[in-house]
Amino acid sequence: MTEETTPVAIPQRRTRALYNAAHSKRRPAYVKRTPPCQAACPSGHDVRGWLAIVRGQELPLHGMTWQEAAFRRMTEANPFPAIMGRVCPALCQTKCNRGSVEEHVGINAIEHYIGDYAIRHKLAFQQPETETGKRIAVVGGGPAGLACAYQLRRRGHRPVVFEANAALGGMLRYGLSRHRCPRDIVDAEVQRILDMGVQVRLNTRVGRDISVVDLEKDFDAVFWGIGAQGSNPLTVPGGDAPNCVNGLTFLRAANTGRLRYLSGRVLVIGGGDTAMDCASVALRIGHVEGVAPAHKPAAVLGQGAEQPPVDDEKVGAADTWIVYRRPIAMAPAAKEEIDFVIAEGCEIHDGLAPVEVVKDASGCAVALKVIRTDWSSGKMVVKEGSEFDIPCDLIVVATGQSAVFEGIEEMDGGRGRIDADVLYRVPERDGHFVGGDAIAPRLLTTAIGHAWRAAENIDRFIRNEDLRNRPAVDVIKVELRKTATAFEDRSEDEVIEEEGLFLGHFQYLPRDHRERLCVGPGEVLGNYEERLRTLTREQAQAEATRCMCCGTCLECGNCEVFCPQDAVSEVAQGEKSLGHFVETDAKNCVGCFMCKDVCPAGYIDMRLPDAR
DSSP states (O other): OOGGGSOOOOOHHHHHHHHHHTOOSOEEEEEEOBOHHHHHOTTOOOHHHHHHHHTTSSOOOTTOOHHHHHHHHHTTTOSOHHHHHHHOOOHHHHHOGGGGTSSOOOHHHHHHHHHHHHHHTTOOOOOOSSOOOOEEEEEOOSHHHHHHHHHHHHTTOEEEEEOSSSSSOTHHHHTSOTTTSOHHHHHHHHHHHHTTTOEEETTOOBTTTBOHHHHHHHOSEEEEOOOOOEEOOOOSTTTTOTTEEEHHHHHHHHHTTSOOOBOSOEEEEOOSHHHHHHHHHHHHHOEETTOOGGGSHHHHHHHTOOOOOOOGGGEEOOOEEEEESSOGGGOSSOHHHHHHHHHHTOEEEESEEEEEEEEOTTSOEEEEEEEEEEOTTSSOEEOTTOOEEEEOSEEEEOSOEEOOOTTOGGGOOSTTOOOOOTTSBOTTOTTEEEOGGGTOOOOHHHHHHHHHHHHHHHHHHHTTOOOOOOOSSOOOOOOOOOOSSEEEEOTTTOBOOGGGSOGGGOOOOOOOOOOBOOOOTTTOTTOOOOSBOOOOHHHHHHHHTTOOOTTSOOOOOHHHHHOTTOOEEEOOGGGOBTTBSEEEOTTTOOOOOHHHHTOTTSOEEEEOTTOO
16 A cells, blocks of 8 residues: 555544534424426426336335326326327426436426326226316316316316317317327327216307306306417518418318418418427428419418318428527527427528518518518617518418407407406406416416316315415425424425535436437428327336436435434334435434435425424
8 A cells, every 4th residue: 555545544532523513403304395397387297296106116006007106196287198298398307407417307208108108098087076066167178178177077066168169179189280299199188088077068159159148147157268269460561461371270271181282482480389380280281383273372271261182293392481580599489399390391591570571463472571680689689771572472470379259358358368367267257267378378288287276266266265376386295294303395485406406416317218200301291190209118217217306305315324323214114105214313313414415305404403
């Protein structure tokens, strides 16, 4: 042994002095906090909870598979796991603390796997234990309406869904292309809700086929989930041209089979997910030369007609552009959706603001005049004198949405929205509640979260109970058994961030990515094959092990192993529960903070006795 590596003997009295210096009067307390994934989820998913089931930390009930147990837990918040596992932008993943180690947990991919398992194995929702006999009118059969009907039925009420279209689903059916979410997946998850006993009246528009007064007379409460089926107009001169149409009209016509092909160049204005969907659909339906005026897209979209089919050999690639006033890096659309449409052959022309729709003698758009923009200051500054025309045959406007109030004008709160208070009530309309895009067009998961909160307050309203606002952070409670060790649940108020974790505990574990179908310009035409492949059982479980269980016990044993006083011990087998794996003997604890320092999940606080 060299001189440099020879250990130096430290006098025993000095060791004792150093050790005693770490003593304090503080003692460990186990404090449950909300993980950032759940805090970021607009629908309030208990992400940490169902990931614990998938990886085997929380065991399912006897006779239940772990897949079913995870399905039951996740659908307490969101009844559409197979759909949302495919199309949700996954705000949970953007906040995942695992990203500070290497890459976030693939939460969306695991949800996709569980959702598909539930469909394959025909898992049904449980029927309510009791019936209240109360009837609630749910106006709109889209994500918000169906989610609200689901939550109300779970509570024993009798929701009746009024849907203006011939089929349920709203944006799930008419706004999403089949390559993003197959129709049989939508059908299966909608039917599962109906099988609970939810009643439906299709082809029934409130305000035309039944009045608001009739709803108030025949039902105990009303939920408005009408979505935002209108599109914000292109507010430039010439924006009223017949071949200047809104994105939702375009998607609906394509998804129902009325719009089968394009004729000439299509410009999609916008940078959100709807704009990407429009571009992706345009590339798939393709372009046909020499289309008769009566069958051109503008005529079909404006009159509700249907294009006749043509031979496949006559359909060619569609010249599809996205025109966006900001740099594409600032676009709100999911980055992977932008990457997809670029790979499929869409041209991105960013930094261009529309100035005018140029019309021909018949009033149809023949070009879009744009001006170059500069965003280097953080704000849009137009470059004077940089205007130019982009020739086109169809303009699709995907720059925002608004609700349609035809026949229900009394519900219009202005700005194309229904007014709502923090309890999701419609002001000055007793018994009326609202959620989803009718409040503010955002994400599908946001609409589902609104519906859950509204359903809770509808339930309280019907039972003549005080309505209450949900906590800022939604949580599904898991009761902790009380012992001599202090426990506290701060999950309604606090989110555990990476600074509160011991990241050194976690080894590098590569993420299990879903296989993605990458389609190039030569294969995109008519290609509705699903983009995402689900994980295997083994991949889903392996990916769930990457969860760091932020804000509750990871059951790693670090605190027991590193405690210099042997004050920490594993609880008896029959006393264990999620979040209650170890306990501390306060008589032996010297308050050295070691257990807190080595806790990977940030579950341990050190505090003075009886302090909160």
